Amino acid sequence: MEEILTVDLFGETYNFKTDADTSQASAIVGSIVNEVARAGEGMKGPLTENRKFIQLLVATLNIAKELAEVKKNHAELQEKLTQKSATLIEKLGGCQP
Numbered sequence: 001m002e003e004i005l006t007v008d009l010f011g012e013t014y015n016f017k018t019d020a021d022t023s024q025a026s027a028i029v030g031s032i033v034n035e036v037a038r039a040g041e042g043m044k045g046p047l048t049e050n051r052k053f054i055q056l057l058v059a060t061l062n063i064a065k066e067l068a069e070v071k072k073n074h075a076e077l078q079e080k081l082t083q084k085s086a087t088l089i090e091k092l093g094g095c096q097p
Contacts, residue, residue, distance in 0.1 A: 003018050005025050007032070038062075
């Protein structure tokens with residue numbers, strides 16, 4: 001079912017259609033809004049269009065960095081599980097149907 005997702009950034013409201021679960025979509029929007037706010041904490045001066053862009057860019061880079069770390073950790077975990085599984089199969093005498 002298609003839902004309308006509302007995002008409030010810089011005093012402006014944006015609406016998007018989404019097929020995602022409403023609670024999951026709301027949590028994602030909350031994370032993005034929080035990251036944008038965090039990115040702007042150290043910035044001083046008026047909220048110009050340029051500053052909005054920089055703030056969004058910093059937030060995007062922070063989210064991309066976090067995603068890259070999660071992917072790296074996932075790959076490392078997957079490799080460990082593969083190794084452990086191979087060791088267990090070897091100890092059990094191999095896989096036999």
